[in-house]
Amino acid sequence: MSPFANAQVLRLALRGSRQCRSHAHLRQTALRNTRPNTVRFMSSSHPEADARNRATVGVFSWKAAALFVATGASLYYYFTTEKAKLEERKRQQAADSKVGKPKVGGPFQLVSHENKPFSDTDLLGKWCLIYFGFTRCPDICPEELDKMGEVVDAIDATHGPIIQPVFISCDPARDSVPVVKKYTAEFHPRLIGLTGTYEQVKAACKAYRVYFSTPPNASENDDYLVDHSIFFYLMDPKGQFVDAFGKSQTAGMVKEKVDKAIREYS
Numbered sequence: 112m113s114p115f116a117n118a119q120v121l122r123l124a125l126r127g128s129r130q131c132r133s134h135a136h137l138r139q140t141a142l143r144n145t146r147p148n149t150v151r152f153m154s155s156s157h158p159e160a161d162a163r164n165r166a167t168v169g170v171f172s173w174k175a176a177a178l179f180v181a182t183g184a185s186l187y188y189y190f191t192t193e194k195a196k197l198e199e200r201k202r203q204q205a206a207d208s209k210v211g212k213p214k215v216g217g218p219f220q221l222v223s224h225e226n227k228p229f230s231d232t233d234l235l236g237k238w239c240l241i242y243f244g245f246t247r248c249p250d251i252c253p254e255e256l257d258k259m260g261e262v263v264d265a266i267d268a269t270h271g272p273i274i275q276p277v278f279i280s281c282d283p284a285r286d287s288v289p290v291v292k293k294y295t296a297e298f299h300p301r302l303i304g305l306t307g308t309y310e311q312v313k314a315a316c317k318a319y320r321v322y323f324s325t326p327p328n329a330s331e332n333d334d335y336l337v338d339h340s341i342f343f344y345l346m347d348p349k350g351q352f353v354d355a356f357g358k359s360q361t362a363g364m365v366k367e368k369v370d371k372a373i374r375e376y377s
Contacts, residue, residue: 215344215352217318221279221311224292224304231318235350237275238266238373242343243321245282246294251341251358253297259343260299261362266369272301273373280306281316281323281339285331319344345369347376 216231223229240259244252256278263274276299280286286294286306295304306312309327316323324338345353345368353372356365 213320213352215319215355216346216350219311219315219318221305221307221315222288224288224295224306226288229303229305231350234275234277234346236348238273238348238369239275239277239346240343240369241277241279241319241346243279243281243316243319243323243339245280245325245337245339246286246290247282248337255341255343255358256298256302258362258365260302262365262369263299263301265362265366266373269370270373274369276302278302278304279312279315280304281312281321282325282329282337283307283309283312284325284329284333287331345372347372 218231220228220230240262242252242255242259244255246252259276263276266274278291278295278298280291283306288306291304291306295302305315307315309325312323312325315321321340321342322338323340326333326335329335341358342355344355347353354368356368
């Protein structure tokens with residue numbers, strides 16, 4: 112073969128070799144381009160950063176997830192505990208409404224300022240405010256009866272005439288029927304005055320837990336003061352005790368409590 116022919120063969124061989132390498136390069140490039148994308152964390156020169164990257168899950172970290180769970184558990188415990196406390200308070204209030212009140216009130220037999228027999232049954236079906244005192248009381252009894260009259264008028268304005276005010280004398284020796292009639296006329300026009308014998312008054316005071324110091328053998332001409340409890344009592348239409356109001360409570364305070372009791376009564 113001539114030198115020219117040999118040179119031609121060598122050029123063809125080199126061209127084929129370059130084409131083979133080119134095809135191989137194209138195949139490798141195509142393979143790299145078709146590999147699925149993977150997410151991996153590249154190593155860095157900072158181990159702390161690597162650890163933070165490995166601990167990251169989406170937008171939350173394990174610390175955030177733990178805090179979220181702890182917060183949820185705390186809120187669940189709080190609301191569960193508060194609900195239990197609320198239910199316990201409701202149970203206690205229901206129990207108190209049934210057994211928490213003192214036993215005040217009961218049977219009595221007295222005489223009204225109209226000189227007619229009068230007993231506890233005559234007060235059933237009405238709201239009542241009952242005050243124990245005596246007609247010769249210099250100041251406290253008149254003040255308390257005036258206050259009771261203010262309460263009655265205030266309740267009349269919102270509920271109508273549903274309250275019966277009652278005065279029971281704890282000085283039977285001097286508080287006869289005519290004396291009680293004259294005395295009660297100075298206060299609320301619906302005020303009923305009651306009196307009786309010493310034993311009858313004593314029984315009424317005992318039923319309402321009222322202390323009084325009238326001498327059992329006193330006469331109408333004796334000069335003495337009577338020490339007694341200073342309360343007036345609210346009784347419901349069934350004759351059950353609702354509340355007691357002392358001297359320190361104003362007419363406005365008493366009115367609010369009486370009004371609340373009437374609205375809640377069933």
